Amino acid sequence: MIVELLKSQPEIALFVSLALGYLIGSIRFGPISLGGVCGTLIVALVLGQTGARISPDLKNVAFALFIFALGFTGGPQFFANVGRGWRYGLLSIVEIVSVMTLIMIAVVTMKLDAGTAAGLLAGAATESAVIGTASEAIAKLGLSDAQVSTLQAHVVTAYSVSYLFGLITIVLFTSQIGPILMRVNVREEAARLFRKLGGDGVLDDGQRLALPPLEGRAFEVGPAAGTQVSAFEARFGNNITVEQVLREQRQIHTDAQFVLQTGDIVFIGGRREAVVEAAGSLGAEVSGEGFVKLFAQRTDVMLTRREANGLTLAQMRERADPEAGRGIYVGAITRLDTTVPALPGTVVHRGDVLTLIGSPADVARGAQRLGYVIQQTQKTDFVYLGLGVLVGMMIGRFGVRVGGVALELGTGGGCLLSGLFFGWLRSHFPVVGSLPSAAAQVLKDFGLATFIAAVGLSAGPDAIKLVREYGLALPLAGILMVLIPGLLSLWIGRMFLKLEAPMLLGAIAGQQCSTPAISALVGVTGNSTPVIGYTITYALSNILLPLMGPVVVGLATKFG
Structure with a gap:
C-alpha cells in the first residue's frame, strides 16, 4: 500500500526525502555530519526502489533556481578575488587541475563511464552542484532514454559513495594531518596570527569575548584640558572618538576643532585597547548618566568602493580623511554568509558586508562613502x-567542440554564469535586483535538495548495480582525490606562497567547498583566522567546480 501511495503521489516521496534526509544529515559524529543534501540523497535512493518518480520539469526548475542563486550570491566575491587574492586563488587552480587529472586517470584505468566519473568528481570535491551540470550534459549526449537514465543514476550513486569518504578525509586533513605535516602547533599559530592582525584576545569556538572589542566610557577631563579633539584622537591612532561633552549640564556634540576644558564630562567610544590607553590621559572615570540622548547605530553596508578593495581596515582608516572617518568603526565583516574577524589587519574586498557602528550621523556618512x-x-x-x-538558459544552449569533445554548458552552467553577472551588477547598481540573503538561501537550499531528491528517486535499482561493480574502488578514489590536491596545496602554499598555517589550512578547506572542514578547523585553532583564507578559495572553487561537470562528461565519453 505504501509503495502504491508513493508511486501515485510522488510529492510525498519528495518531502519524506527532504524531512528524513535533513534529520539524518544533522546527526554529528564529532566534527563530521553528512549534511542535508547528502542525507536527502540517501533517503531518496532508498525510496527510489519503490518506483516513485518526480517530474523532470520540477527537477530542472529547482536546479535552475539553485544554481542561479549560487552565482548571484557569489558574484561580487568571485570577481573581487579573481586577481587580488591570487595567492589563495592559485590553490583553487591546483584543486581543479589535480582533481581533473586524477579523474581522467581513473576513467582510463578503471574504465569509468561518464556518469560515474562525474559523480566521483562531485563527491570527492564535496561539490553537490556538479551533479546537476553533469546530469544535464549527459542528457545532451544523444543517447537513448534508458542509457541517459542509467548514466544519471551513476552520477548520484558515485557521489553518495565518494562524498562520505571525501568529507571525512578533508576534515581530518585540515584539522589534524596538515598541522602534523607542517610541524606546527596550529592553535599557537592562530593565536599569534590573531595578534599580528591586531586582535587583543583569542576566542575559543562557541565563546564570546567578555570584554567587547568596541566600547564606550565616560570620563571627567583633567590632564587633557586645553587639548583639541582632533589632536587627542590622533594621539591614539584615531581608534577613539570623543562623541559628546557634558559642560555645565549642557550636552554638546563635538567636532574635530572642539577644545576640552577642565571639568568637562566626555563620552568616548572606540576600540577597547585604545579607550583603555586614553583613559590615563583624560582623568577619573564617571558613570556618564548625563548623556541621555547618545545612541549607537549598527548598519550593514556592502563595500563597493574600488579604492578600498584589497586594503586592510587599518589602511582604510589611515587613508581616509580624519574628519570623514571620524566616529566610524567596523564591528564585523561578512563574506559569503561567513563572518570574518574584523581586525585592523583584515583585508577587505568589494562585495564584503561591513557592519558599521557609531552615531547615526557618522554611520550614515560612512555608508555613503563605502x-x-x-x-x-x-x-x-x-x-x-x-x-x-x-x-542563463539562453547561454546554456551554446556549445563548442574542443579536440573532438563536445562541450555545452546547459541550463546549469548558463544560469551559474548568468547569476555571477547579475550578482555583480546588483553590487554595483543596488537600486535594482533585490534578492534578500534569506530568500537566496531558501532558493539554494530548497532548489538543490529538491533536485537531489528527484535525481535520487529516479536512480532506482541502477544504484545498487554500480556499488556492486566497483566495490571499494570508488571510496578509495574519493580519498585520493582529496589527499593529493590537499598535499599539493599544502606544499605550494607553504614553500612558495609563504601563507600563514591557519589561513593555508582554511584555504584548503575552501578549495574543497567543505563547510564541515572549516568548522572543525576553527574549533581546533580556537579563533576564526582560518576563515580569511577559506572565503577566497571557496568563492572561486564554488563557481569553477560546477563548470567542470560538462567537461568531465565530455572527456569521459571520449576516453572512457
Missing part, C-alpha cells in the same frame, strides 16, 4: 530573478 546600505527588505525582485534565469 558602498550602499543593505536594506532589511523581504521583497524579491522577480523581474530581475526571472530575467536572470532566462538569460
